[in-house]
Amino acid sequence: MSILKALDQLLRQRPLSRRAVETLLGLPLREDTKNTNPTLRVYRSFRGEPPWQRVELRVPEPRKNGAWGSSRTDSLLVLELEPNAGQLDAGEVEAMLGPLRPFPSRPEGPDYREAATRRGPVRLGFDPAREGRLQTIVIDAI
Numbered sequence: 001m002s003i004l005k006a007l008d009q010l011l012r013q014r015p016l017s018r019r020a021v022e023t024l025l026g027l028p029l030r031e032d033t034k035n036t037n038p039t040l041r042v043y044r045s046f047r048g049e050p051p052w053q054r055v056e057l058r059v060p061e062p063r064k065n066g067a068w069g070s071s072r073t074d075s076l077l078v079l080e081l082e083p084n085a086g087q088l089d090a091g092e093v094e095a096m097l098g099p100l101r102p103f104p105s106r107p108e109g110p111d112y113r114e115a116a117t118r119r120g121p122v123r124l125g126f127d128p129a130r131e132g133r134l135q136t137i138v139i140d141a142i
Contacts, residue, residue, distance in 0.1 A: 051085030
């Protein structure tokens with residue numbers, strides 16, 4: 001499955017669950033037992049599967065009787081691409097998601113842009129060292 005096809009399928013599955021992400025990407029996720037955030041359950045891939053180098057899913061823990069918990073109902077998904085995976089640039093991504101607007105980025109990291117899709121925000125990190133090729137995808141929580 002192409003990167004853009006996978007992205008489209010993930011957006012259609014919102015709210016994202018561990019099972020949906022594992023099924024669509026064909027990559028098992030394990031709970032991060034070192035996570036100390038009481039409002040999130042974090043799942044990570046512990047091996048890559050082309051074109052994905054790293055996958056991290058942050059699932060909100062619902063509030064229970066006033067205890068710690070998240071007010072969000074959707075998960076946040078971070079997908080990092082292998083360096084040689086798909087040579088997608090901003091123009092190709094814009095053709096699918098619509099206009100990309102600048103998003104605050106760290107100088108040493110990817111150049112992030114955001115698409116406001118009808119299924120929620122998507123941030124895309126483009127690697128300036130690789131001629132602006134897509135490096136990271138963040139499907140943000142709604």
